[in-house]
Amino acid sequence: MTNAAAANRTAERADSRAIGAGRGLAWLLVITGAAGLLASWVITLDKFKLLEDPNFTPACSLNPIVSCGNVMKSEQAAAFGFPNPMLGLGTYAVVVALGAGLLAGARYRRWYWLGLNAGTLFGVGFCTWLMIQSLYEINALCLWCCLAWIATLVMFWYTTSHNVRHGVIPAPAALRTFFDEFTWVLPVLHTGIIGMLVLTRWWDFWTS
Template sequence: MPFAARIIGWILLVTGAVGAAAAFVLTVEKIHLLRDPGYVPSCSINPILSCGSVMSTPQAEVLGFPNPVIGVLTFPVLATLGLVVLTGARLPRRVWLGANLGAAAGVLFAHWLIFQSLYRIHALCPYCMVVWVVTITAFWYLTVHNLHHRHLPAPASWRPAVDAVVRNHSVVLTVWLLAVVAAIGVQFWDYWRTLASSGAPRSHPGTASRRPGRPGRGCRAACP
């Protein structure tokens, strides 16, 4: 059995736990912001790495409630699935396909948020980027697992390609994540270059004070 198929339980457990933690922190930040409009979230670091005003953007509440709530509800399910697999339980095909389908919806949503963050809102939310990474990783390894065990149908002529993908699972994931990093680097290149030339990061204007009644002026960012 390929390494990727053997560690699927650990991958689901870790990505589910990390994703749940990030979503929980984002939810808590939202609650603080509702209680105090002048509150500056801990992920507001500078004009680019900032989710200080994310809660007021339409992208932050696609379904009418804060996006992190979706993660709070779904990531624990992923972690539980991984824990069940680690106990040695053999799950039916429909469970694996259901998990893969849910992860596919999550990865599509994450990429929509990536697009919004880079090209519409022009800022990044650090906790959101953690969610992007674990969502992509969970989806990819669920897909690899289902391809290896033939839960996902593939023509016989595709098997050599499928086997190559399973063997090189980490290469595909690395290229995928590096593509996202490259897009971030290109989009905010002017800012990174300014930081490099100045030798010190610019302070975020919204982090100067957390006193009530003084609203933070963070950059707009998209967050799941």
């Protein structure tokens, strides 16, 4: 049987049963979801204060570069017509609830795991767009936004790893083996790339 055929059979078996997860992934979803939820909550509160008082300065506005206020006032901060963190309040809460369910022994069907994977992939894409906008258009960083970025990419990579290893996403044996042993490499590398972009974007400021 070819690797592709074996992967498809594994996916078919995953379709017919509910799949749980280890406590490691469950806790990771709870923690990263809570981190994203905290960031969204703080930004939402500061956004309300900014609407009440245009001269309000958020606590995380530390200098011309690390300036949450400048990010909140930008057009990109309401990409869908409402403040971005309001989207986070709903989506990160779902992740926390899902992780808590796994801790309690819940098991989910393949379509549910694929939905989580699709949602976290959208989150990574949206966070990447926001990061590019912050670095090259808004020219400012929001520390709470950075926390949400990191939380989202970590939950994406570990959800993807779980789905590949359990046959939810068909994949060759070599890729399953890689995710078994080296899942941690991907979020570390992803975070490192973001860190290097931030460092090089304002190198003169950081080193002055």
